[in-house]
Amino acid sequence: MKAAMFCWLLPAFVTSQSVTATTATLSPWQTGEVTPDGTCGGATGFVCSPVWGACCSKDGKCGRSAAFCGDGCQPAAGNCNAPAPAPAPPPGPGSISPDGSCGGANQYNCTTSPFGDCCSSSGYCGTTSGHCGSGCQDLFGICGAPTNISSDGQCDSNGKTCLGSTFGDCCSSGGYCGTSSDHCDAGCNAAFGTCSNAGSGSISTDGTCGKNGKTCQGSKFGDCCSSGGFCGTSKDHCQAGCQSQFGTCGAEDNVSTDGTCGTNGKTCKGSSFGDCCSSTGFCGKSTAHCDAGCNAAFGTCNEAASGISADGQCGKNGKTCKGSAFGDCCSSGGYCGKSSDHCDAGCNASFGTCNTAAGSISTDGTCGKNGKTCKGSTFGDCCSSVRAPQASQPMEIAVRRMARLAKVQPLVTAALLMVTAEKAPTIVVMAASCLTAFALESQVTQFAARKTARHALDLVLETAAQVEAIVEALALTVARGAKKIHRAAASQPTSRLLMALAALAREVSHVLVGLLMVSVVALQGFVERALRIAELAANLALDAAPRRREEFACFAISGIRK
Structure with missing residues (x-):
């Protein structure tokens, strides 16, 4: 019966299995x-x-x-x-503290929490003795003496030491633990670990740096060594003037980006143009930038540059022209330049370079026996045979001249007579006043004129030796000036003023040459011959200026008096 039942159910079972397999599609x-x-x-x-x-x-x-x-x-x-x-399960008993609390109702644990490994008796995570010492809850964290050994490889700034850490015992200047030379040598912070060489001993302990050989890198005062030799972290320490060999330096925000410096407040130090700021306000690295005139406030300068003139003045201010932008020669007036006025006569060799012969060029108009030459002087290139008065007798000479002048002043102080058959008697005077000369001219006779001329010649004989060198130099100077003015006038024919000046200068030079001839002959004792030469010289001057002879004569003689 059971077997028959099984046989009857078998087809149905198979059918059901087939249906099930058919309906279970993906x-x-x-x-x-x-x-x-x-x-x-x-x-x-x-x-x-x-x-x-x-x-x-x-x-x-x-x-x-x-x-x-x-x-x-x-x-x-x-x-x-x-x-x-x-959803993520909320923190529960045994979870790492998310908010710094621990123990109590929430059962949070401080171990490996960012707040600290110790759970205090008050239920807060931390690392101090108050958290890790008496009352510390060891069920919710680590208890015992607090440790400041770095657990994340960082040191110094967080108060952690590298000594005993798994990263290495040396704390680098950047605040990281390690064992390499970068950690243990230069800049190693001995306060937060061990250091391998004596270099760490050079870290400043009192905030000073630079000259004492101490570095700021790794010091507690700051890593930058200022230009004044102090450690710090401010802009004054880390930027302009920062000594990079004794610490770290930040990028300066006032470094020149266009090559200009000084007046715009920009410094050349660290610029791509050069570290030196020239006297004209440009960055570079040539001697023109780094030597004379170099502006140390806005860049670096060569040591010798400090004594070189930066404003063109020299001598009295202790500055030298050698290497300056104005010229290497220091003139007698105390100015730098490169012209003959600077490098020849009067050139100050103590504060610059001078032409080889400059030291022997006359600066006072005297020459010959004193070893001075006239060539290149401001008085003229020719040295006369007449010796100038000795400098030791200036007062005596002045007294004698004044006494002689006083004797003849009621008449005239000096005069030269010109009388010819064709012209009326005319006086060319060297007087205290041109008005006196003009008054005498209208009254003079041939006899009186000759007598006056002899008085004048006596005065010339007495004073000629003293003034001859100056007269000669003045004559040559006027002649040269006349030529220059004449050339200038020739290039501008429309300028009447220049032509007049040229004519006047030439006429004055004739008078001076004539007087010079009188002086030379008078010194040889030929009085009569001197009178004839004086007449010829004056005639020459009068012929050159027939309409204004009196004015020219007064002008010329006034120049001699000076």
């Missing part, structure tokens, strides 16, 4: 092409996978939340029945 989202980029359904034909999330949203994106698996979910491209992921 969904399209389980057999489709898995999305490579998280897109699904629609034109893509992709289906979602657990990697992106099993649900395909109405927007064609795979995900796991209700936004993907709820309304609009595409069942052909994803599992729209997939449950939303379970």
Whole structure:
């Protein structure tokens, strides 16, 4: 009976198994092409996978939340029945403290928490003795003497030491533990670890640096060594003037970017143009930038540059012209230049360079026996045979001249007579006043004129030796000036003023040459011959200026008196 029953049920069982197998087919989202980029359904034909999330949203994106698996979910491209992921469990007993609290009702543990490993009796995580010492809850953290050994490889700034850490015993200048030379040699901070060489001993302990050989790098005062030799971290320490060999220096924000410096407040130090700021305000690295006139306030300068003139003055201010931008020669007036006025007569060899012969060029008009030459002097290039009066007798000479002048002043102080058959008697005078000369001219006779001339000649004989060198130099100077003025006038024929000046200068020079001839002959004792030569010289001057002879004569003689 049981066997028959089994045989009767067997076909049904087989049929049921067949039906079951037929109905257990896979969904399209389980057999489709898995999305490579998280897109699904629609034109893509992709289906979602657990990697992106099993649900395909109405927007064609795979995900796991209700936004993907709820309304609009595409069942052909994803599992729209997939449950939303379970929320993360809230911290519970034994969890690492998320807020710095520990023990108590929440049972949070401080071990490895960012607040500290010790749980105090008050239920707070920390690392101080108040957390790790008496009352410390060892069920919720680590208790015992607090340790400041670095657990993350950092040191110094966080108060942690590298000594005994797993990263290395040396604390670098950058605040990291290690064992390399970068950690243990230069800049190693001995206050937060061990250092391997004597270099660490050069770290400043009192805030000073530079001249004492101490470096600021790794010091507690700051890593930058200022130009004044002090450690710090401010702009004054780390930028302009910062000594990079004794610490670290930050990038200066006032470094010149266009090659100009000084007046615009920009420094050349660190610029791409050069570290030296020239006297004209440009950055560079040539001697023109780094030597004379170099502005040390806005860059670096060569040591010798400090004594070189930066404003063109020399001598009295202790500055030298050699190497200056104005010229290497220091003139007698105390100015730098390179012309003959600077480098020849009067050139100050103590404060610059001078032409080889400059030291022997006369600066006072005297020459010959004193070893001085006239060539290149301001008085003229020719040295006369007459010796100038000795400098030791200036007062005696002055007294004698004044006495002689007083005797003849009621008549005239000096005069030369010109009388010819063709012209009326005329006086060319050297007088205290031209008006006196003009008054005498209208009254003079030939006899009186000759007598007056002899008085004048006596005066010339007495004083000629004293003034001859000056007269000669003045005559040559006027002659040269006349030529220059004449050339200038020739180039500008429309300028009447220049032509008049040229004529006047030439006429004055004739008078001076005539007087010079009188002086030379008078010194030889030929009085009568001197009178005749004087007449010829004066006639020459009068012929050159027939209409203004009196004015020219007064002008010339006034020049001699000076």
